[in-house]
Amino acid sequence: MTGASTELIAICGLYCGDCLRLRSRAAQTAAQLRAELEESRFAEYARVKKEFAPEFQDYPAFLKVLQGVIDLDCPAGCRAGGCPGLECAIRACCLDRGLGGCWECDGLDGCDQFDFLTPFHGDVVGRNLRPIRELGPRAWLEGRPPFYVWLQTD
Numbered sequence: 001m002t003g004a005s006t007e008l009i010a011i012c013g014l015y016c017g018d019c020l021r022l023r024s025r026a027a028q029t030a031a032q033l034r035a036e037l038e039e040s041r042f043a044e045y046a047r048v049k050k051e052f053a054p055e056f057q058d059y060p061a062f063l064k065v066l067q068g069v070i071d072l073d074c075p076a077g078c079r080a081g082g083c084p085g086l087e088c089a090i091r092a093c094c095l096d097r098g099l100g101g102c103w104e105c106d107g108l109d110g111c112d113q114f115d116f117l118t119p120f121h122g123d124v125v126g127r128n129l130r131p132i133r134e135l136g137p138r139a140w141l142e143g144r145p146p147f148y149v150w151l152q153t154d
Contacts, residue, residue: 010078026072046059
């Protein structure tokens with residue numbers, strides 16, 4: 001995997017290099033769009049325009065989603081401070097114990113810290129952490145399959 005870096009393996013076993021949030025071009029573009037909309041006073045335009053084009057009634061909701069995209073941006077990844085706006089108990093636990101990642105922890109298999117990841121990331125422990133433990137970070141990184149749902153193909 002060209003350009004892959006072990007520094008981008010998150011403490012929990014996710015790979016920041018594949019994450020949509022890492023140095024997000026979408027977030028940066030959304031911020032530019034928001035700035036342009038604000039500079040051109042587009043909210044006032046949409047307020048008047050909604051009388052003639054009903055889709056502009058949803059402009060406040062659009063701005064809320066646009067801000068959500070902007071807020072997704074993670075400038076550096078887990079090892080360099082974690083994603084902004086995300087308090088991660090897993091990261092705190094490993095840092096407190098002086099571990100480079102959960103794969104180094106003797107209590108990995110009985111740990112319930114991963115429960116909050118399950119709805120969005122599924123079985124991180126089985127799919128990533130155990131293989132990292134067995135192979136080592138560098139070897140795992142070279143042969144890992146895409147993890148994030150949006151990167152998987154049928």
